Amino acid sequence: MSAGQDQDPPVTGAADEVIAPLPRVTIQAFCETPGVAATMQAAIADRRMEKAHARIQMGGPAAAVEAFRAAPTPNIIVLETVSDSATLVAHLDALSESCDAGTKVVVIGHVNDVQLYRDLIRRGVSEYLIAPLGTLDVLKTLSELYVAPGARNLGRIIAVMGAKGGVGASTVSHNVAWAIARNLDASTVIVDLDIAFGTAGLDFNQDPPQGIAEAVFSPERLDANMLDRLLSRCSDNLALLAAPAVLDRTLDLPEDAFEQLFDLLRATVPCVVLDVPHLWSSWARRALIHSDEIVVVAAPELASLRNAKNLVDLAKANRPNDSGPKLVLNQVGVPKRPEIDASEFSKALGLDILATIPFDAQLFGTAANNGQMIAEVQAGSKIAEAFVQIASGLTGRGEAKRSKRSLFEPIVAKLRRKA
Template identity: 55%
Template sequence: MDNTLTAETGALGPEDRQQIDKVRPIPRISIQAFCETEAVASPIRRAGSDRRMAKAHLKVQMGGIKAATEHFQTAPTPNLVILESKLSPLDLIAELDVLADFCDPGSKVVIIGHHNDVALYRDLINRGISEYLVAPVSVGDVMTVIGGLFVAEGAEPLGRSIAFVGAKGGVGSSTIAHNVAWSISKLFSTDVVLADLDLAFGTANINFDQDPTQGIAEALQSADRIDDVYLDRLLAQCAEHLSLLAAPSVLDRTYDFEGDAFNALIETAQRGAPAVLLDVPHVWNEWTRTVLSRADHVVITAVPDLANLRNAKNLVDTLTKIRPNDVRPFLILNQLTMPKRPEISAAEFTEPLGLEPLGEIPFDPAVFGNAANSGRMIAETDVKHASVAVFHHVAHVLTGRGEAKKAKKPGLLERFRIKS
């Protein structure tokens, strides 16, 4: 029996259904498909309506690789790009090389071609293309390839974990983490999970005007059985692509944790969202040390005074030592040029750290205070404020998009492969 959709009923054949039944639910990824024929576009659209794709964001357009090239000149590439092409192998490679100049690192690419050519397949895989399918394709083919890339056993974690910590209390690390989370979700239309790890005094729920009944405390209490489904029930939706794992922010008990208490939670979040931002409180114990040592990136926020410099230096030295093969921590200087306050210049502050600031944010209590008191982000209250450009820049760098479209690459290998 045919395994494609029947014209009369629109039902799936048994082989197609058997394929789909093996696919686990797809995480919160963004997918854009650029097709040349309706015969390929139709099964992709049908795949998007499957219950296993409920969390994913899928958009199907016509025009093939040329349309994709034009689109991505001004728009970020999603987690997965699906391209249909009827071109010959040589012409296909040439068009992909043009497209590669506009693709962000970290995006996976699947090609649906019309040539059953083993040499072409090997060439594409060597260039960093994730998969090559030969048309015609079925709903089952589409679901299987997406599942294989993002949820199959042994697949790399989808999400990048980014930990924000202050060099001293009150330096604005949480505010920056929240605004950067907002920027990532808005700029790239990619799903972000923001986890407030300050269970006693966390402010993420206030800053986003949320009052969830459950959050990170429940996740930690059930760490031995936490999975994607359970985590979804605990997340509060702050925006279309931004979810919050809120802290209880009450003092009815103490919050003492083992060193690996947050590991399962963070790993589960990384399987379900492309970006996981961790708002880490300004304390130093076994679990904060573990969270910071395991994060993909660490961002230290500091105010330009001597105590911050000492603490930032200790943090940078310690994290560099326990993360010898990782990128060094990033530094954001906050609350600059406060009236009547003596401060260390940015050059003097950063010289002993051996770091260049990722961002510098001026002191502006009125704008930041109004945003906090109204439960909104700076970009929502004053889109032209200087800090918004800083948050956007930080979002680009931390997601690996900072240099994606500044320089041409000779081929697809560095563009389409995930970079650590």
């Protein structure tokens, strides 16, 4: 058994903490009450447990001792106990005789006993939880077993997708990322997932020779060093992983095509904004569902309402332990266009609108043609303030003073530690 270690709290967002997905580990839980068994089942079904192979059975510590007398132990054993302290300790001592090196043990008890907690930690138990407990409590505990001691806080991944083409989702994602980096003082990377037609390079007046294509099509070479070379710096706190926007190959990518890249970004950058193109493929669906926050950008018309409803329902069904998607209503007030009222739009989706962005062809057109953000063209405008409002709502941060800290410090520091 491995002794548990105190961890720094993860970065908190607007609604919940960032909980890292578990690696490819095996987990076996031995429960004694239906309530804890149901909580464990809900945790296993969560998106963050996708790589883990887990199994639940009843019987508690006694069943675990019998199960592993002649069988190898998994990476994690979760034990629920309703027994007295002496009986639990006896079962743990018996289990330790057959426990493989590196196996981590989490105990779920029903008594708040400090002395018992200390005894368990001395015996190498990784964590002691007290029932009743929620699904996120279980997920957070299991995840932190694989967060290295002293590791920096996990990055938050924000996926932005339009309810239909042409609603300005890319523009929203780029301006929100810029606001997070500049106004909230958080190092941020924009990832343009539209490899064939992405506009992030144009919007930031960047034409990097390398970008996301090299990361996706050469996964065996992808590491912190390569990522550092691929990122194009837009400011001290903002970098871009640009799309090549060429048609030299088709992009029938596998579902996990971006998984390695996202894991590396999450471990090195506090905030990652995904500009998800308006298409429906296995990898696009995965990028949405496995992000920490989902932003749906819609225009106030019927097709956007229908598609936004489908995206919201999908997210809620597949992310029961996450905060719901956020809705941004864009291009509001187009002259002579009949529009669905914002309150009706919100009511139909069952979501509050995070921000409403008015239509301003002159302002947005000037920014796009100049390769600038809205706040660079018209600082202090209501539209620029709306992007700061969205950024604050997604990160849970208030506006901060700008600092001279470099975006690449986390990556450089990580490389130095390895050296």
